[in-house]
Amino acid sequence: MYKYKKKIVLCMSVVMAVTVLLEVVLRNKSAHISYSIKLGVECSCCDGKLSTDTITALEDNRTFIISPYYDNRDGNKPMVRILSIIHHQEVKELYCYFCCSTNQSVKISKAFIDMHSDRFGFPYVTTDLLCEEPPDCHAEYLSVHTSPSRQMTQLPIVPIQNRDVKPFSANFTVCISTMFGNYSNVLQFIQTMEMYQILGAQRVMIYLNSVSPQMEKAMEYYIVRGILEVVDWQIQRYLRPGKSWRHSVDPKDIGYYGQLATLNDCIYRNMYRTRYVLLNDIDEIILPFTHMSWDTMMKSLQHQNPNVGIFLFENHIFPQTVPIDGNFSDISLWKDVPGYNILQYVHREPDRPEYYNARKMIVDPRRVVQTSVHSVLKAHAKYVKVSLETALVYHCRGPIQKKLLKTKLIEDKTIWKYNGSLIKNVNKILGEISFQ
Structure with missing residues (x-):
């Protein structure tokens, strides 16, 4: 009997948690609030897990992704600039995994790590990770990793912003x-x-x-x-x-x-x-x-x-x-x-x-x-x-x-x-x- 009571309590807790979460989402949606709720949302993004938090930690716990932004202002090859926070000494290599929209394939390019010059002595520094978008790969999502040989399944995926240029609001x-x-x-x-x-x-x-x-x-x-x-x-x-x-x-x-x-x-x-x-x-x-x-x-x-x-x-x-x-x-x-x-x-x-x-x-x-x-x-x-x-x-x-x-x-x-x-x-x- 105790075992079943325990299951009922657990189910009630889950229901209550989901209800509270839905209330938060609806309230924030109606108020146009930009709060990010930390949720792992399944999507068809190369079998990855969509990260909806403002900050996404990589497995090394030395690299933290804020958001990727499409940036073609230099007039060269299409580039994605990934705003990040990294440890200025311990992070040596990072790779961008692009989720190509056409066939859900994954293409990888090595990131150029561009640390901002102002760090004021702190070990972690604001950093741009610059990745060229691979040819014939229009990507709306990407993932970042320390190795070029990872499997995408269940790894955090983040959306690429600033692809669509609209009139000023x-x-x-x-x-x-x-x-x-x-x-x-x-x-x-x-x-x-x-x-x-x-x-x-x-x-x-x-x-x-x-x-x-x-x-x-x-x-x-x-x-x-x-x-x-x-x-x-x-x-x-x-x-x-x-x-x-x-x-x-x-x-x-x-x-x-x-x-x-x-x-x-x-x-x-x-x-x-x-x-x-x-x-x-x-x-x-x-x-x-x-x-x-x-x-x-x-x-x-x-x-x-x-x-x-x-x-x-x-x-x-x-x-x-x-x-x-x-x-x-x-x-x-x-x-x-x-x-x-x-x-x-x-x-x-x-x-x-x-x-x-x-x-x-x-x-x-x-x-x-x-x-x-x-x-x-x-x-x-x-x-x-x-x-x-x-x-x-x-x-x-x-x-x-x-x-x-x-x-x-x-x-x-x-x-x-x-x-x-x-x-x-x-x-x-x-x-x-x-x-x-």
Whole structure:
């Protein structure tokens, strides 16, 4: 009798698990969410198993595939660029197994391993695996392995993206990398999302590791409305991610939860979906001085710099330790929302001539090959440093120059140009979301 009870309990557990999984899939589908569910799905892809996770680990546990992208921009042979994370010393050879669509045959080519130059001392590095597509083999899926003599049965298969080029669905897409640490700055998040839209963004993409329950509600609001796309980024399942970008500060496997990999992936995901991509963090806003929107600013900058595809903007710190009362009306709803009110921070730290002033970027994704955080590593275009008279990166965070007196700060109320629209929009959203 105990044996049968055990079977019944097991069956009930399976049914419950499937039911929960279906609910997740349906909810995510209706919200247009980009979460990847870790499921082995059978397909007719050369007898392989379709991987639907954002990160696919190979058997060596030294190679992690993010996604393959068709890339024929060099004008040579058809190429597939497989964005990956690999151990910079222990991975020597990799091979691409192409699943040819016509007859389900498998053709193999050796991958050229192109590690990105920015690694910052970590053992794992963002890497492009470059494989020529074999002649007479139109492949929609491929697999990657350490040996050219593997059997395909039950090995992970990943779809090749960017084969179909369609009209842009957005002019501006903002890429936010690696939101982790149970991020909970809800008010600043909502304000920043609204500022992005006021300035001209039609899409925001976030690589999500962990956020607070209140943040989940705020994010769901934007997901349902088709503005926010979220990519599930559980890199800690495979590697020990550090919270710093320098290995000397946090000696783990990879820096800042794999930020460099996510930024590159976001560029390739949006390469043929958007005219421009902005690479910044959720506490940063590229604010124009002489224009009211990114559209008019970029038209002007592109006209002045026709051969430029990378625009770098100075990053300026607006410390959260120096708030002011702007005496704004109609913001009573804001006081119960966790997080910082960016309208209170209108003093920025002065430049330090002896230090590197980091910049953030607006790029034409079709002209970028590899990117870092503050610069592009490889590109098919020139870059320009945009003057401070044109725009800056409003970076509202903790202070960098902690001992600086308030009298040494520079008053900059550029963010107040958008007060009317911002307050109205934030109030509308807070009236529709319950954080209780």
